[in-house]
Amino acid sequence: MEIFLWGVLPYVVALVFVGGLIWRHRYDQFGWTTRSSQLYESRILKFASPVFHFALLAVFLGHVVGLMIPKAFTDWVGLDQHMYHMGAFYGGGLAGVALVLGLALLIYRRRTQTAVFRATTWNDKIMYLVLALVVGLGMVATLTGDKTPTGAEHNYRETVSVWFRSLFTFQPNVEAMGAATWQFQTHVVIALLLIAMIPFTRLVHAFSAPLHYLFRPYIVYRSRDGQARHSQTVKGRGWDPIGTKDNEKSRR
Amino acid sequence: MAKQRRVMAQVAMVMNLDKCIGCHTCSVTCKQAWTNRAGTEYVWFNNVETRPGQGYPRTYEDQERWQGGWVRTRSGRLKLRSGGRFKKLLSIFASPVQPGMDDYYEPWTYDYETLTNAPLGDDFPVARPKSLVTGQDMAIGASANWDDALGGVSATEAGDPILKKLREEANQQIKLEYEKSFMFFVPRICEHCLNPSCMASCPSGAIYKRSEDGIVLVDQDKCRGWRQCITGCPYKKIYFNHRTGKAEKCHFCYPRLEVGLPTVCSETCVGRLRYIGIILYDPDQVTKAALADDQDLYEAQLDLMLDPNDPQVVADAKVNGIPADWIAAAQRSPVYALIKHFKVALPLHPEYRTMPMVWYIPPLSPVVDLLSSQGHDAEAGGNLFGAIDALRIPLEYLAELFTAGDVEAVRLVLQKLAAMRSYMRDVTMGRERDEQLAAAVGMTGHAMEQMYRLLAIAKYDDRYVIPKAHREQAHNLEEMACSVNFDEDPSLSAPLGESSGRLVPVAIESFAAVKAKRDAEERDMAGQA
Numbered sequence: 001m002e003i004f005l006w007g008v009l010p011y012v013v014a015l016v017f018v019g020g021l022i023w024r025h026r027y028d029q030f031g032w033t034t035r036s037s038q039l040y041e042s043r044i045l046k047f048a049s050p051v052f053h054f055a056l057l058a059v060f061l062g063h064v065v066g067l068m069i070p071k072a073f074t075d076w077v078g079l080d081q082h083m084y085h086m087g088a089f090y091g092g093g094l095a096g097v098a099l100v101l102g103l104a105l106l107i108y109r110r111r112t113q114t115a116v117f118r119a120t121t122w123n124d125k126i127m128y129l130v131l132a133l134v135v136g137l138g139m140v141a142t143l144t145g146d147k148t149p150t151g152a153e154h155n156y157r158e159t160v161s162v163w164f165r166s167l168f169t170f171q172p173n174v175e176a177m178g179a180a181t182w183q184f185q186t187h188v189v190i191a192l193l194l195i196a197m198i199p200f201t202r203l204v205h206a207f208s209a210p211l212h213y214l215f216r217p218y219i220v221y222r223s224r225d226g227q228a229r230h231s232q233t234v235k236g237r238g239w240d241p242i243g244t245k246d247n248e249k250s251r252r
Numbered sequence: 253m254a255k256q257r258r259v260m261a262q263v264a265m266v267m268n269l270d271k272c273i274g275c276h277t278c279s280v281t282c283k284q285a286w287t288n289r290a291g292t293e294y295v296w297f298n299n300v301e302t303r304p305g306q307g308y309p310r311t312y313e314d315q316e317r318w319q320g321g322w323v324r325t326r327s328g329r330l331k332l333r334s335g336g337r338f339k340k341l342l343s344i345f346a347s348p349v350q351p352g353m354d355d356y357y358e359p360w361t362y363d364y365e366t367l368t369n370a371p372l373g374d375d376f377p378v379a380r381p382k383s384l385v386t387g388q389d390m391a392i393g394a395s396a397n398w399d400d401a402l403g404g405v406s407a408t409e410a411g412d413p414i415l416k417k418l419r420e421e422a423n424q425q426i427k428l429e430y431e432k433s434f435m436f437f438v439p440r441i442c443e444h445c446l447n448p449s450c451m452a453s454c455p456s457g458a459i460y461k462r463s464e465d466g467i468v469l470v471d472q473d474k475c476r477g478w479r480q481c482i483t484g485c486p487y488k489k490i491y492f493n494h495r496t497g498k499a500e501k502c503h504f505c506y507p508r509l510e511v512g513l514p515t516v517c518s519e520t521c522v523g524r525l526r527y528i529g530i531i532l533y534d535p536d537q538v539t540k541a542a543l544a545d546d547q548d549l550y551e552a553q554l555d556l557m558l559d560p561n562d563p564q565v566v567a568d569a570k571v572n573g574i575p576a577d578w579i580a581a582a583q584r585s586p587v588y589a590l591i592k593h594f595k596v597a598l599p600l601h602p603e604y605r606t607m608p609m610v611w612y613i614p615p616l617s618p619v620v621d622l623l624s625s626q627g628h629d630a631e632a633g634g635n636l637f638g639a640i641d642a643l644r645i646p647l648e649y650l651a652e653l654f655t656a657g658d659v660e661a662v663r664l665v666l667q668k669l670a671a672m673r674s675y676m677r678d679v680t681m682g683r684e685r686d687e688q689l690a691a692a693v694g695m696t697g698h699a700m701e702q703m704y705r706l707l708a709i710a711k712y713d714d715r716y717v718i719p720k721a722h723r724e725q726a727h728n729l730e731e732m733a734c735s736v737n738f739d740e741d742p743s744l745s746a747p748l749g750e751s752s753g754r755l756v757p758v759a760i761e762s763f764a765a766v767k768a769k770r771d772a773e774e775r776d777m778a779g780q781a
Contacts, residue, residue, distance in 0.1 A: 029473035033497035036477050038346065039353055040385065040494070046346045053345040114386040115353070119494065208476040210344070210455030214337050218452035221535075222460040224721070239496060244290035246359055246384035246495065 005189060006177040010167050013192045020199025021207065030238050034205040040115035044105055052102025058095035059138075062088065067164045071157045081155065089142065096139050103135055118247060127201040130194050137187040145183035154181050160188065257534055259558060259569040261578055262446065262466030262609055263504060263718075264531045264587045265518070266597045267439055268707060269615040270669070271525035274401060274437035276300050278517035278526075282441075285505075285516045291495025293359035293384055296396050297502035298517045300439045304649065305399040306411045307440075309355040312488040313601065314413040319349045320486030321449050321604030322542065330542055330605065332452055334483045344455065347479045351488065357394040359384040385494075401435070414652045421648075434618030434646045438653075441517060442489040442502035443600065443608030444468045446533065446556065447542045450501075453484030458499075464721070465530075466609065467504045475499050486604040510721035518716065527710075529585030529717045530578060531609070532558040532569055542605045547658040549602035556607070557592050560585065581719040586706055587611070594695075594703045596665050598654035613707075614650045614662055616669045619643055633674035633689050640666045668693045672707070675700045 024032060038045050066088060074084055107128055110116050141156075148154050163177035177185070198204060240250050282298040301307045315321060319334035334340070334349060362379040370377035383390040410416075444461075448468055451459040458474035459481055461467070470481075470490070477497040481490045490501045505515035509528075513519065518526040533556045544552035558565045560582035569579050582588065590597040590613065597611040619639050623630035630636065640647070640663060647659050647666070655661040671693045678685055679701070690697045706714070 030496070030498070032473075033475065033477035035497035036347075036479055036492070037494070038350060038479065039492055042346070042350065042352050046348070049346040050343075114388060115383075118386060205476060208456065210341070210457075210476070210478065212457065213341060213455040216457050219447065219538075220451055220457055220460040221463040223463045224465075240290035242288055245361065246290055246293045247387045248290065250290070 002174050002178045005185075006163060006174045007172040009189075009192055010172070013196045016196045017199060020196075021204070024199045024204055032204060032208065033202075035119075035202050037110075037113075037116045037119055040119070041109060041113045044109040044113075048102050048105035048109065050102075051098055052106055055095050055098035055102055059092070059099055062092045062095060066092075066157065067161050070161070070165070071155075084157075085146075085155075092142055096135075096142060099135055100139060103132060107132065118249075123201055127197060127203060130190060130197060131203075133190045134187065134194050137183065137190060141181070141183035141187045145181045148181055156180060156184055160184050256571065257568045258536055259532050259565065259572045259574060260463065260466065260535050261569075261574055261582065262531045262533055263444065263509060264529060264591075264609040264611065265441070265515075266527040266587050266590045266611045266613065268523075268525040268527075268613040269436055269438065270613065270617050271523035272300070272437040272439060272615075273523055274300055274302065275522055276397070277520050277522055278439055279396070281516050281520040282502075286503075287500075289493075289495075291493040292491070292500065294353070294356045294396070295491040295493065295500060297489075297500075298439060298441045299396055300437050301397075302400055303436050303438055303653070304412045304415050306413075308396050309351045309488050310394070310398075311355075311411050311413050312351070312486075314416075315486055315604070317349075318351070318486070318488070319483055320488065321484075321601075321606055322447070322452075324543060324605070328543065330447075330539060332449055332484060333486075334453065334480075340453065340455065340480055344478055344480075347483060349483050350479055351482070353385065354394075357396065357398070358386075358390060360390055360392060414649060417652065418648055434622065434643075434649075436615040436618060438600075438612065439517070440487065440489070440600070441515075441610060442468065442504070443487055443606065443610045444504055445609060446535075446538045446553075446607035447605065448485075449604070449606050450481035450485040450490050453480040454478070455480055462506075465504075465506075465509065467506050467509070468501070469503050469506070470499050470501055472496075472498050472500075486601065486606065487608075509718055512718050512720040514716040514718060524710075524715065527586040527590060527715050529587035530560075530582040530719065531585060531588055531591075532560050532565060532574070532579075532582050534558060538607060542607055546603050546656040549605065550599060550655050550658065550661055553599055553602060553607055554592055554595070557588065559592075560588065575719070575722045578719045578722075581717050584717045586710065586715055586717060589706060594668070594699070594706075596668055596703070596707075598661065598665060600654060601656070602654075603656035612654060613669070614654055614665055616666050616673075618646050619666065619670075631673050631677050633671060633686070636670035636674065637667060637692075640670060664693070668695065668703075671695070672700050672704055676704050676708075 071081075075081075110120055110124075110128070145156065146154055159176050159180040163173045163180075166173035166176070177188070180188075194203075198206070240248075244250060279296055279298045279300055283296065286297055287293075287295045296308065299308050307313060312318060312320075315333060321333055322330045323333045325331045332340075335343070360381045360383050363382050364379050366377050367379050380389055381392050382388065444467055446466070448459070448461065451461065451468065454475075455478045456474055456476045458471045458476070460469060460471065462469065475498040477492070477499070479492055479499070481499050482488065482492060484490075490499050492498075493500050505513075505517075508515060508519075514526070514528050518528055537556055541552040541556045542549075560566070560569075560579060566579055569582075570576075587597075591611055597613050599608050599611050601608070616636075619636065620630040622643065623635055623639050628635050628639075647662055648657075650662045650666075651657050651659045671689045675686060675689045675697065685697050687697050690700045695703075
């Protein structure tokens with residue numbers, strides 16, 4: 001079981017993730033969108049969405065630091081474990097609280113605003129559930145994951161991070177992850193599930209972050225000849241047929 | 253040696269507002285052709301607005317609020333009014349300024365089934381309005397055209413951004429008198445600007461201008477639904493399809509244009525008030541022109557348009573790969589004639605600095621109507637000239653619409669139109685021609701008659717001078733080409749125009765069918781071989 005969870009699953013998820021992104025990019029350019037619901041409701045969104053997204057960016061950066069920078073490095077520069085932990089605890093905790101707040105508001109909005117709720121597909125609902133679980137378990141792990149049930153100290157930088165880095169050398173350190181507390185273990189498993197879901201849900205819009213906007217010319221000329229003759233979007237994913245009413249559900 | 257001048261072709265439209273009766277045929281036929289799909293119920297590529305009025309979406313001209321178009325920075329550069337690139341990216345998680353459903357209207361249908369399914373009772377069953385967005389009962393509070401023909405004027409007229417501005421300058425008394433005195437209609441489509449701010453706002457780079465004909469399109473595969481274009485467009489002519497999550501806009505009916513047909517709105521216009529033609533311009537001069545002072549923007553845009561009869565322009569156009577038939581079309585262009593030769597068409601809101609390419613001949617009818625209602629001979633030159641000068645407010649209103657407040661430019665156009673009426677009345681009555689009338693507005697009698705022909709009796713082929721997409725590129729048009737044999741099928745009498753044959757529009761629906769047919773044919777060929 002441990003070998004499957006910490007030795008096999010990550011690679012399966014990576015395959016699904018990369019393969020899914022390639023598939024989506026190739027066959028569903030048309031469906032690749034943020035599917036904004038701001039047209040329906042914008043008061044809550046204007047506050048909740050930036051809070052959620054910026055907090056998410058902060059949390060992501062925190063993960064990069066926590067997972068990628070070895071403890072040996074911070075020890076070497078003279079940052080002791082207590083200082084590091086306090087920084088991660090308060091910084092990460094703050095970002096986490098903002099993230100939970102933003103997500104809660106967004107889910108509240110999605111449920112209570114009839115127009116937004118009607119535009120929510122089953123795909124979205126499952127995605128929200130998994131996302132909320134990942135975020136919630138992440139908070140639980142941050143707040144309570146530093147003690148094992150027996151009361152011993154647990155430092156994720158000596159378990160989860162070691163395992164995570166070992167994945168890239170294709171020598172997964174299963175024991176390291178097995179030594180983590182259950183909070184971290186469940187957080188990681190659900191997070192793996194979420195990562196596998198990204199290409200197939202609206203979360204894919206994260207990969208269209210338009211950084212090239214900073215560099216492109218304002219006015220874009222394109223020749224008619226240079227166009228792809230047809231959209232690569234496969235049948236059934238494009239526009240709804242003529243006559244479909246605005247409130248008719250064609251996507252589940 | 254001087255740098256070679258670049259020349260590009262642009263499809264443009266002129267609308268003669270004097271002829272618009274506000275029948276909305278253009279809007280309806282456009283909707284039936286293009287926006288009868290899910291998520292586009294509230295989307296009107298073409299709409300007709302009553303002036304004075306708030307427009308659609310309501311008060312879209314209030315750029316202090318909606319932040320559309322460009323502004324000039326103090327250092328003399330163009331900047332999007334809604335902010336630079338960094339600001340746009342930072343505010344991408346919730347578009348800060350965007351019209352909501354309430355600023356358009358909540359689309360609805362009626363619960364017609366109740367009429368037939370209601371159980372027998374004392375009360376007559378009623379079909380209630382049901383929101384197409386929430387599916388619930390709703391009170392209808394607005395539509396695409398809520399203040400049509402000044403319906404409910406007291407409630408809606410007050411919100412007209414132009415009126416508000418004028419009212420701050422003029423006093424209330426004039427406003428009341430003016431309310432009674434004039435009203436006209438403005439049909440609006442996408443302006444297919446030379447300097448489009450929607451395109452500049454698009455984080456994904458999905459909006460582009462076709463280099464062949466200047467039509468501005470949204471690449472549906474590239475659009476990621478950031479909605480910045482909706483903020484960017486000062487005319488609010490980009491809409492968000494809330495079912496697909498993509499931006500959609502008027503595409504100048506490019507599948508029709510490519511085979512030489514006018515747009516649906518033009519084709520079906522009962523007043524025949526639309527003109528379509530080609531204009532040649534130098535793309536490298538656009539930014540400079542867009543930086544002119546507010547009241548010089550009209551002139552600056554005129555200067556952008558190159559004279560298609562100038563041999564140097566023709567030579568440059570050829571070097572730039574513009575086909576000969578396109579140059580010929582540019583020379584015959586009714587749009588060029590109205591805009592630059594006769595100078596009777598004006599751009600809509602040049603102060604947005606987007607260099608719009610749908611121009612308008614301002615209406616003389618409010619003036620004429622007022623004169624006749626006061627018992628004057630509304631067509632006599634002297635009376636009309638006097639009235640144009642006296643009617644300060646309508647002129648200022650038109651100036652706010654078309655010349656960034658430059659009343660003189662509007663006055664000159666209206667005087668030309670008035671002079672033409674008087675001059676042509678003499679011609680039809682068999683009286684002596686009054687060359688002085690023409691000279692008073694800087695024209696000749698001959699030019700008067702030419703302009704009259706173009707405005708009053710231009711036929712289909714004179715109103716729409718549209719060169720086809722070029723033959724070398726024709727393989728791209730396969731899908732929409734109509735394989736109609738005009739010799740054998742008597743029901744199909746003409747290749748073009750109102751009586752033309754079956755057209756298969758470009759559509760995702762037809763794509764699968766066409767592809768299946770083509771594949772089957774290829775299989776057959778292979779089988780025979």
